[in-house]
Amino acid sequence: MNGSSAERLRRLRWALTALFTAVNALGLIAFAWFMISEDADQGTERINADLLRVTSSVSRLVGYDAAIDLSLVNTDVLNEQCPQFAILPGGAAGFQPHLSRRTCVPVDAQVLDGLATDAVRGGTVVTGYQRGSGGELVQVRAEPLLSRTGKPFAAVIAVEDTAAVSAEHTRYMLLVIGSCALLVTALGFAAHVLSGRSIRPAASALQQQEVLLAETAHDLRTPVAALRALAETAMLDPAQRTDLLPRTVRLAARMGGIIDDLLVRARLAAGVEQLSIQPVWLDQLVAGVVEDTEPDGAQVTVTTAPTKVNADPALVQRAVGNLLNNALRYGRQPGAPAIVHVMVAGGTVTVADHGPGIDTTLTEDAFDRFASTGGSSGLGLSIVRWVAEAHGGTLSVYNADEGGAIFELRFPLSTS
Template sequence: MRPLTPSGRVRRLRRRITALFALTSAVGLVTMAVLAVRSDDTRWREQLDRSMNLGTTQAISLLTYDAEDRLDTRDLVETVDAGCPPLTVFSVPRDGSSGPVVDFAPERPCLTARPADVRAAAEDAVRREDVVAVDRRAVDGRPVRLFAEPFFAPDAEGADGRDGAVVTVYETTAPLAEHRRTAWLLTGGCAVLVLLSAAVGHVLSGRAIRPALTVLAQQESFLADAAHDLRTPVASLRTLAETALRGDTDSADVLRRTMRLADGMGGLVDGLLTRARLMSGVQSLAPEPLRLDQLVETVVADTPAEGHRVTVRTEETVVVADPELVRRAVANLLGNALAHGHDPGVPADVRIEVTRDGTVTVEDAGPGLPPGVADALFERFRSGSGSTGLGLSIASWVAHAHGGSLSAGRAEHAGGARFVLRLPAGPARQ
């Protein structure tokens, strides 16, 4: 498996952050949903039990004992709907000698629970001496809830010793359906919120790692620039050193060529570092009003012409810009024209013009620009043979950083290349 690049590792970290964000949200939401579902389940059962308890308590209040302390259900039969009440009264012997005995049951029950379940609920309530509520199935399979409340016979001498319980039945189809609907709504809501949290986490993690990706891209670009641009001069220096060791050429010529290569490498390293500072934002703009015409004249005076001709025509021009960066941009344009704006063995003829609107035009009499190259000319490695392309790339960045532009085209007079640097003009001089 191929190792991941630094950018790939950062993107993998983004995916992990997104997954962790979604997982954390999912755990929290699922926990809350489970608690909510359980709470709803407990709530409706408790409400139903309270309602059923009212019925059993009322039924127990209607039960009486005769003179021989035997259970009398006549008041209960006269009060409730004897045709279809959801009540059953059991007598349960205290000594456990026999099972529960039905003392009262509806003639035509509306809801028939399994007899064994009803008897078991009554017996359990008497044994615990407390109410018992259980979920069971009716004879026809419908879900029901059984609620049993015990009552106790008097402890008088001669009593038959039979306590009892009142059992009521309630169908729970509707409450269960409502509970399931609530559970499904909570489940769907959790799923939507988890997906939403994953999307939000993905967006936030993307914004968080964007600076890191930018820095990594700039670092990789710088390393690529350095490796590409330093490989050739280093190889040339090695060749010169091997030539000097063999004694195949004059040592003075080797030293002169070595100095030229060293100067070129110095300028190359300086350009690489400048580009890295500009791209990373380490070197920020320090704009101030400056005389663009004087700056261009100074750059031309400080640039070795080496037999080439440079013609300068300026107008008094004030711009608001960073003097150091503008000086480097103009020097790069002039250096590019001197290096590439002439045929081999022919001196360069360069014209520089500065106008009041903050425009610097550099024209040469060289072979001109190949068709379709102008748009990509300001990318690195695109200047031409023997050059790194960093000079024009830096000049373009300087122009855009000041809110200006740098364009390339065909020279109007000499037919060579024409570069136009536009900077925002400053206040007019009074």
């Protein structure tokens, strides 16, 4: 392939990969941010729910009738659990502060007094974050206690350490980030594969175009050189023009056939050649091709049996004509006329010659372009195989024991 064209396709593939990956990465980042934010909010809500449970429960246990009664609070299981709580006057009528027996996280008394004072003075619930004695981040809730007249007389302050929830949130965040990174990597790989598949038709078309150009140059080089030689000879020796003119015409016709074959192959490869499939009497079609072909001194025998196939008549005529022309041109021994046998039976066209045969070193991978020991470029045979495959048939080639090449072109039989 052309270096610059191939490089452009490679850059296009990487650009498609980058675009696909970037778009999906942005989507995953937005999704990850949403999930992480939701988890953080849920952690805060869980702590708020625990603090609300403690402050509301303790508020119902506190008795107030001219004096504060904490007897029910002292016997409740909340005294032994986390979150910890405290009942403080907060600047109201003095009484002995109450602290739950279990200290889950140490908090300075001044911090608790300040929260209680804010709740009592404002008559509202105070929530937020504070620092514990050891620098721990704690979440607090201060709920005022109201007398029967609706006047705040104390406050219940619940405190819970956020370390456990923060650690759980960190693990969740790392899991989400790691999963997103893994997904982005997988999506990048998938994008690279998909972009490769998406540009494969363009790469294949480019390769076919350049192969076609190379084959055109290869196949036309020899006849063009011969045509030039004939023209130069005719110019230098006018006496030979009468003999050289028929050879020139035949050579020009050969070049036209090469160009036609190249165009057919290009159209088949590009998928623009529309097959006109219909029932065809293969024996009659082959007999007509043989009759219309100039033998040029060769011995051609035809043996046919009635056989009907489903095929495109025009393409089948070209394929059979290519097989016959190849046999006539290369199926001969030096100094002897070509001997060609054509047989039709059971949906198969067999063309056998008495030439040097096909190079046995050719592999199946080289089947697209034959090369005979007689010097054939093999483009016509390549067209034959394209036609066979387009019809769901096959083209086989092998050498006969007594010498010469045998080609078998098979088509699906018609059931109508």
